[in-house]
Amino acid sequence: MSLLTLVWNYLKARPLNTAINILLLSLGIAVITILLLFSQQLEKKITENAKGIDLVVGAKGSPLQIILCNIFHIDFPTGNIKLFEAERIAKNRLVKKAIPLALGDSYNTYRIIGTNRAYAELYHGELAAGAWWNEDLQVTLGAKVAELTRLKLGDHFASAHGLSEGGHAHEEHQYVVVGILKPSNSVLDNVILTNIESVWKVHEEHGEEEEDGHETHGEEEHAHGTTFIPSPLIPTVAKGDSTKEITAMLLQYRSPMGAIQLPRIVNAQSSLQAASPAFETARLFSILGVGVDILMGFAYVLIIISGLSIFIALYNSLKERRYDLAIMRSMGATRTKVFISILLEGGFLTLAGSVLGLLAGHGAVMLLAGMAEQAQRTGISGWVFYPQEWIILVGSLLLGLVCAMIPAIQAYRTDISKVLAGH
Amino acid sequence: MISVRNLSYQYDGTSRAIQFQDFSIPQGEHGLLLGESGSGKTTLLHIIGGLLRQYHGTVSIQDTALSALSEAALDNFRGRQIGFIFQRNHLISALTVEKNLALSPYLAGLPIDAARIDQVLASLGLQEKKKSRISELSHGQAQRVAIARAVLNKPSIILADEPTSALDDKNCERVISLLTDVARQNGATLLVATHDQRLKDRISNRIDLTTAP
Known part of the structure; x- marks a missing residue:
């Protein structure tokens, strides 16, 4: 009691x-x-996913959509931007780092991102198995993608257009898994990484069938004929290429001055739109x-x-x-x-x-x-x-x-x- | 041992005051407090039991003057020395019979002795009801549980307020026998306040409040 x-x-x-x-x-x-x-x-x-990204440059449209699409990969792109226009911004002395992104396809609703290694470094991505993508159509999977799709090293898969299931499948080009990342507790876990050229390759044949696949090649040769200056964003492409397009570009400022000047410079160009992750996530x-x-x-x-x-x-x-x-x-x-x-x-x-x-x-x-x-x-x-x-x-x-x-x-x-x- | 000297009590907010006659009951003996309704029986019982404090005069129990005790000390004294039996055998209906009894030593700050509980229940013929809920008891059983609760701590004084007034002759006889037996077994002084004339023949030591000076 x-x-x-x-x-x-x-x-x-x-x-x-x-x-x-x-x-x-x-x-x-x-x-x-x-x-x-x-x-x-x-x-x-x-906030973790947006860390290290000061500005996202995409096609004109909703800045929130640009952030949702290019940082969190849960929305559709606002459109494409010309590579040479992106290059011009990337060259600006206020930009410390510029990472190009080419989006458009997915596998089992997991987005395939054409980019370079700097993107993975942004989230301190480390390999759990295999290797980083190196050649066209090679991919490295995020940890969660590998876990949930049960794809293994050496597996081939075809990407689907868009982000949703049941999109048009690009059967002609099969991606091959060459690496799997360790879990990073970031958006990296949920994406499939490859190079930008692969994304182009898959889409050129599919979207613009009248221009055949050798087009890139011819152009490169043409560039070699004069003096080939590689693009600062995508080294395999000549600088100032007027046909290539990317989806967006992630920027890191060199100094706080960038926050004041760069968005204005970007938005002054009629086709480009700057979106600040900090501002847009606060709005969200x-x-x-x-x-x-x-x-x-x-x-x-x-x-x-x-x-x-x-x-x-x-x-x-x-x-x-x-x-x-x-x-x-x-x-x-x-x-x-x-x-x-x-x-x-x-x-x-x-x-x-x-x-x-x-x-x-x-x-x-x-x-x-x-x-x-x-x-x-x-x-x-x-x-x-x-x-x-x-x-x-x-x-x-x-x-x-x-x-x-x-x-x-x-x-x-x-x-x-x-x-x-x-x- | 109960001793009352020069006791008077004034009711809250009224000019009504009662002067009680002096009396004392030696330890182990039984006393009957007789008087009609309103004659102050319950008031006197509450004063002796330490439930009422604002009185004049001296009330001593076992040679302890109640007015000398602090409120907490009086609570403690009451828990250990006095067992109450009320007209309505108010038991805590949320608890079983056993827990109702265990509450008595617990609230008095004494160790709970399971053997003592069994012993008291047995002496009142309630062994089988130990785990029963209060709502499952008959009126007579509930009254016996109330008596068991009052004697459990082996109090020196048992105070009963109108324990028989609602009972027929047979049950009246039974209850008063039970009370006197239990008091005798525990060596306690029993003081019964009642207007029930049937009890006159059972307890010889009478304090008649209607003939108070």
Whole structure:
């Protein structure tokens, strides 16, 4: 026998009341936990994925789309830009590093990115097996791609047009897997890397059949005829090539001055659009933030209602229990003991509710991450714990104590003699 | 041993005051507190039991003046020295019979002695009801559990407030025998407050409040 057994038995004696109070609170806590897990992990992923990229140059269009497409690889390109125009920007003295990207195809909805090794270095990509892509149509797979598509070294596959499943397949050209990357916990895990020439090769034959595949070759020879100056972005192509196109270019500034001048220089060209990852992700957060705020508000309403419900339950049960309390006082219980027993009851309800809510929140995220491939790709996990959860736990415990305070004070003040005499 | 000297009590917010006659009951003896409703029986019982404090005069139990104790000390004293039996055998319905009894030593700050619980239950013929819920008990059984709870801590005083007023003759007889037997077994002083004339013949030591000075 202890105060805890006493409190536990009182709660057990009203199972429905206890259950609804715990459930109500745990629902609110679960929603908050889910939002916390999602927003924290998403924010971390987004900032990590955009790290080291100061500006993205793409075709005119939505800057947010350019960021979503070229950094997170979850949207379609805004169009193509001319290689020579990109070169001109890359040459600018404010640019420290320029990484070209050629997008367009995917395999099993995993995007194939034509780029160079600098792109992998951006995310500290390391090989787990095999080698980096070197020749045309060789690919190196991101860790998650390899895991989920079950492609192995030496496997051949045909890419599909677009990002969705069931796009037009480019059967004529088969990619071959030459390497697999270690997990980097970045967007690199979800992409297939190759060189830009491969992307061109797959599309030239397919898209522009009237110009045959030797076109590139002829041009190169032509360039050799004069003096061949390689493009600073793609060394196999002559500088100033007027026909080649890429999807976008990732830039790193040499100095903070770049942030002021480069976007203006880029946007001055009618065909180009500059998009700042920092600015666009902040905009994205603020758009998502509205939804998160509404859900958060909903969760807080749930928590407040559950607090009220606990208060009412304790207050009502106290009316029925006045006699119980008086009897306990007559048996030697001090005022303080009675006071603490009521506080414990409130505290127990909210503690149980919040622990259950936290578990449910983590469970829901785990379930979601385990079931939906889309969620798996974002790398969001339910096994992550944040210090904010302690705040939730302590906060809800305080809520319980506050809700129990008035009933507890009433219990403290009970005039035993009057209660016992007045039946 | 109960000793009452020059005791008077003034009810909260009223000019109504009661002057009680002096009396004392030696340890182990039984006393009957007689009087009609409103004669102050319950008030006197509550004062002796340490439930009411704002009184004038001296009330001593086992040579301890109750007014000398702090509130917490009085709570403790009450838990260890006094067993209450009320007219309505109010038991904690959220707890089983056994836990209701265990509450008594726990709240009094005494160690819980499972053997003592078994012994008291057995002496009142309640062994089979040990794990029962309060709602499963008959009225008579509940009253016996209330008596068991009152004597569990081996109190020196047992105070009973109208224990028989709602009972028929047969049950009245049974309960008063039970009370006097239990008090005797535990060496406790028994003080019964009642207006029930049937008890007159059972307990000779009478304090009649209606004839108070």
